């Protein structure tokens with residue numbers, strides 16, 4: 484069996500089904516069945532950081548522009 488096309492480090496690449504892709508255009512990561520994700524409307528994001536990025540929220544220092 485040729486496993487070369489599977490990336491290293493994914494949990495159970497043969498079993499985890501890709502359901503969706505992260506709504507953060509800078510990420511676009513695959514979201515697997517059973518993964519804990521952030522839902523935003525009909526979109527899914529990998530985590531809160533991607534969610535914030537997807538809606539254009541960034542961390543700044545208050546008072547600085």
Ligand SMILES: [Zn+2]
Pocket residue numbers: 505506507510511512528529530533
């Ligand atoms: Zn993401």
